[in-house]
Amino acid sequence: xxxRRAAIGxxxxxxxxxxxxxxxxxxxxxxxxxxxxxxxxxSFVGNQACYYCHTNYVRTFAASPHARIHFEGAxxxxxxxxxxxxxxxxxxxxxxxxxxxxxxxxxxDPAVCFTCHLETHAEFNLPQHHPVIEGKMNCxxxxxxxxxxxxxxxxxxxxxxxxxxxxxCHREQTKPHVFEHEAMRDGCVTCHSPHGSINAxxxxxxxxxxxxxxxxxxxxxxxASGQIxxxxxxxxxxxxxxxxxxxxxxxxxxxSDIDRRLxx
Numbered sequence: 001x002x003x004r005r006a007a008i009g010x011x012x013x014x015x016x017x018x019x020x021x022x023x024x025x026x027x028x029x030x031x032x033x034x035x036x037x038x039x040x041x042x043s044f045v046g047n048q049a050c051y052y053c054h055t056n057y058v059r060t061f062a063a064s065p066h067a068r069i070h071f072e073g074a075x076x077x078x079x080x081x082x083x084x085x086x087x088x089x090x091x092x093x094x095x096x097x098x099x100x101x102x103x104x105x106x107x108x109d110p111a112v113c114f115t116c117h118l119e120t121h122a123e124f125n126l127p128q129h130h131p132v133i134e135g136k137m138n139c140x141x142x143x144x145x146x147x148x149x150x151x152x153x154x155x156x157x158x159x160x161x162x163x164x165x166x167x168x169c170h171r172e173q174t175k176p177h178v179f180e181h182e183a184m185r186d187g188c189v190t191c192h193s194p195h196g197s198i199n200a201x202x203x204x205x206x207x208x209x210x211x212x213x214x215x216x217x218x219x220x221x222x223x224a225s226g227q228i229x230x231x232x233x234x235x236x237x238x239x240x241x242x243x244x245x246x247x248x249x250x251x252x253x254x255x256s257d258i259d260r261r262l263x264x
Contacts, residue, residue, distance in 0.1 A: 037087035037104040037112055044088045047081055053097050057146045058082065064147025069116075085112050085145070107140040120195050129196030141168070142194065163188050177255025181262060183214065184254060211244045231261075 036044075051058040061067050061082070069084040083089055091102035099105070106112040110132050114121035124133050131137050139145070142165045166188045167174035174188070183190045191210060192202040199206045205213070217229045227236045241247040250262040258264070 035115070036081075036084050039087040039091060039102055039104065042088035042091040042102060044081065044083050045090050045093060046083075049093060050082045050089060054082075056148065060148045061146050064145065066145055066147070106145065107138050110139050113139050123193070123195035123197075126196035126198055128198065128200060128202050130194065130202075132195075141165075166194075173254045175255075177252075178257045179260040179262065180255040181253060207243050208239050215244075 047058055047061070066085065070081070085104070085106050087104040089103060092098075095101050100108075104112055123129065132139065163174045163184065170188075174184075188194070191204060193204050194202065197203060203210055212228070215230045217232070227234055228239060229235065238247070238249065244250050245253045252259075252262045252264045256262045256264065
């Protein structure tokens, strides 16, 4: 009897372990090998060769998540290299450097960035998007790929200091106001999808659904079902007139200098 129980227990354990391996194998993704840009006739030289001319970039590059990129055939096996994004640099060095000479500049052509950032590439193909694929903007206007600006989130790759990246172009929307929209404190990306969106003005949601994510309130006792209160005021009928800003009510969505309810 004891042997039978032991055999059953061993069989159950084998089944559990086998299921565990199956689940792990199904949920694990194969590691992607990054293929660096190709420059005909050039070979890889390693980061140290870049250091002599691009000292500041190479010195701080280790702080960037991009420093974890590596590829087979790199000068420093298992480590990152500037050439992961810029391509092999031997010809660039031979001609004495110079902007655009035998080197790839992802700041001018986002194609190299899109090699890894496939989801971002897809977002730029949505109906509403920043004109990166049209060549009117580039990735480095908002992101620091080398990690030099330690004040930026994600060591330089994310949006800088909340709204400052957007403020370079959208000055009217990001200027200070007497009565600011509190969402601005959390950053423009609270309401806008910076790479692309199916909604106008790159909004993450359309119509009143966006505003109601923060402003909808649960009515107190004695209030009829279906009523929507905002700021202790019944907005049920007002919301039927259109969007919170499009209907002519809270038109100063980024902030107002005359009214705390965001009126112009």
